[in-house]
Amino acid sequence: MPAKTRHIGAMHVVTNRIRRGEKEYTATLLRRSYRQDGKVKKETLANLSHLPAEAIDAIRRVLAGESLMSADDAFEIERSLPAGHVNAALIMARRLGLAELLDPRSSRDRDLCMAMIVSRVISPGSKLSTVRSLGQSTLASELGVEGVDEDDLYAAMDWLYERQARIEDRLAKRHLNVGEMVLYDVSSSYFEGRACPLGKLGYSRDGQKNLPQIVYGLLCDKHGRPVSIEVFSGETHDDKTLPAQVRKVKDRFGLARVTVVTDRGMVTKANIETLTRTEGVSWITALKAPTIKKLVRDGIFQPSLFDQQNLGEITDVNEFPGERLIVCRNPLVGAQRARKRTLLLDATEQELAAIKTRVDKGTLLGSAQIGLAVGPALKRFHVKKHFDIHISDMEFTYQRKQEQIDTEAALDGFYILRTNHTAAEVPAGDVVRTYKNLEQAERAFRSLKGPDLQIRPIHHHLENRVRSHVLICMLAYYLTWHLKAAWKPLLFTDENRPENDDPVAKAVRSPEAETKARTKQTTDGGTAHSYQTLLSELATQTRNRTRLAGRTDTFEKLTQPTALQAQALKLTTNAPVVIK
Structure with missing residues (x-):
């Protein structure tokens, strides 16, 4: 007999569901349909139920006439850019209305300044570095500033500097209420280059004594949000910056009453007089160490009275009329200072002992040569004042000034705050808490100088560019402050x-x-x-x-x-x- 002819018909995938009692069974079959003797016949070719769903779907699509290929063949990723950090920063910036703070009207300069501020938050660097990094994330496309160069950024910085006062006024309106306290502190950052008139040698907080620097004063609200920043030339003493801030708070920000909280470095007789004469201005600050020692010598402050308490008030109507002096004692800080002093004294004494051994052996002779060896040893650990030194051509002796050391040690852990607030206005405990809030300004400086924002070193040569750079960093910290809080x-x-x-x-x-x-x-x-x-x-x-x-x-x-x-x-x- 001739072999039976197998009819090849159209294949398809069907899924049958059968319910038996409360259970439902599913079977996926590969079937074909064909016509025989004028009738449509169906035949099951394979049971596909054991295959994964994606394989069944692929068979179904091939039978429907689709051409399948791998994902690698179907798609090509042309470029991948970091985006998550950009999205987060821009979401917060928009919620803060940061662009409107710069200028209510939209412009390309405003977009470029926003790009510099956000770039400072996510990838701090120089303006040349900013130009390059803008295209290394989605920031440039999100703000529509693709293809910019350094000159574009410099022009936008000039635009921003012209608006600094209005920006600060808007921030003050947001965050400074009448009667609230304002935190003020000062720091400095160094330059690379010597062309900018603001760059001067001064007291370097960066440990760069041989490089020019600028000084900048930061005003914050009581929570540490930055409101205003002002740049001074590098040789400016801290206390010389305070009067300008008082005028700003009263005249520009229009606060009828305000409490200025500032560090002891700003305390001078002239500044206290300025604060006292200015209507509506109260202040909280601290005494410097020499002043505290004078109070001890005059018998006004007796540390032994605070052996059993850590907070109290004293008065000195002659030196501090109309003021309250609040004495604080922190035993933990006192113990830390005592340990540090002991270590420094021991380290200095060890070096002096080595020099004495050389003199006694006759390998180091002559008062001039001995002095050259002793000088650096005394300066290295900054405790020269605690040693009596005698040098001759053949002899070198030293000893600790133990009475002086004991007198200093008696003040370990003590600090004294001063304020013109009455006790009814601000109790002693609240004065202490308020002064400790200066930690918020110090935290801002750590963020500005550290890896968060990298304000230093400063490379700009023009005064206004330097001021604009510092303003950009402050606004970047404003954004950073809110991101950290969130x-x-x-x-x-x-x-x-x-x-x-x-x-x-x-x-x-x-x-x-x-x-x-x-x-x-x-x-x-x-x-x-x-x-x-x-x-x-x-x-x-x-x-x-x-x-x-x-x-x-x-x-x-x-x-x-x-x-x-x-x-x-x-x-x-x-x-x-x-x-x-």
């Missing part, structure tokens, strides 16, 4: 720092913050981050430009955020901000 749940930062009942005692952390530090995890079990590592994590979310195979058109798509990235963006979007 991301507290993800950072090692204490989210709910408790207020210590004892205002003089060392600040304590909440149990949650202690747990974070110990476990390196957040309260919800995630990994705790520093601000910098969180920015780096956000930067791993990229925006990809993809091209379809065989076509020229492209599309862009963000990668799916990780759980951490999604949480950070949610916190950024929902964080409370102050807008007036």
Whole structure:
């Protein structure tokens, strides 16, 4: 008999569902349909039920006439740019109305300044570095500033400098209320180059004694948000910067009443007189060490009275009429200073002993040569004042000034605050807490100078460019301050720092913050981050430009955020901000 002819018909995939009782069974079959003797016949060719769903889908699509290829063949990723950190910074900037702070009217200069501010937050560097880094993330395209060069940025900096006063006025209106305190402190940063008239040699806080520097004074609200920054030439003493800030607060910001909280470096007789004469201005500051020693010599301040207490008030109607002097004693700070003094004295004495051994052996002779050896040893640890030195051609002796050391040690841990607030206006404990709030300004300087914003070294030659650079850094810190506040749940930062009942005692952390530090995890079990590592994590979310195979058109798509990235963006979007 001839072999039976097998009819090849159209194949297709069918899924059958059969219910038996309460259970439902699914079978996916490969079948074909064909016509025989005028009738449509169906035949099952294979049971596909054991295959994964994607394989079944692929078979179904091939049978429908589609041409399948791998994802690598179908798509080509032309470029991938970091985007997550840019998105977070821009979300916060828009919620803060940062662009409107610069200027209510939209312009290319405003966009360029926003690019410099945000770039300073996510990738700080020089203006040449900024030009290059703008294209290394999605920032340039988000702000529409692709293809800019250094000259474009310099022109935008000039535009920004002209608006500094109005920007600061808007910030003051947002964050400074009548009767509130204003934090003021001073720092400095060094130059590379000697062409700028502002760059002068002065007291360097950067340890760069041989490089010119600028001095800048920062005004913050009581929470540490920056409101204003002013640049002075590098040789300017701290106290010379304060009068300008008082005028700014009263005349420009129009605050009828304000409390200026400032460091002891700003305390001079002339400045106190200026503050006292200015109507509506109160102040809180601290006494310098020589003044405290004079109070001890005059019998007005007796440290022994504070053996059993750490807070009290004294008066000196002759030197400080109309003022309150609030004495604070912190035993932990006192013990730390005592340990440090002992270490410095011991280290100096060890070097002096080595010099004495050389003199006694006759290998170092002559008063001039001995003096050349002794001088650096005394200066190295800054305790020269505590040693009596005798040098002759054949002899070298030294001894500690123990009585002087004991007198200084008696003041370890003590500091004295001064204010013209009455006790009814501000109790002693609140004066201490208010003064300690200067920590917020110091934190701002650490952020400005550290890896967050890198304000130094300064490379600009023109005065206005230097001032504009410092303003950009301040505005970048304004944005950074709000990002850090929003991301507290993800950072090692204490989210709910408790207020210590004892205002003089060392600040304590909440149990949650202690747990974070110990476990390196957040309260919800995630990994705790520093601000910098969180920015780096956000930067791993990229925006990809993809091209379809065989076509020229492209599309862009963000990668799916990780759980951490999604949480950070949610916190950024929902964080409370102050807008007036």
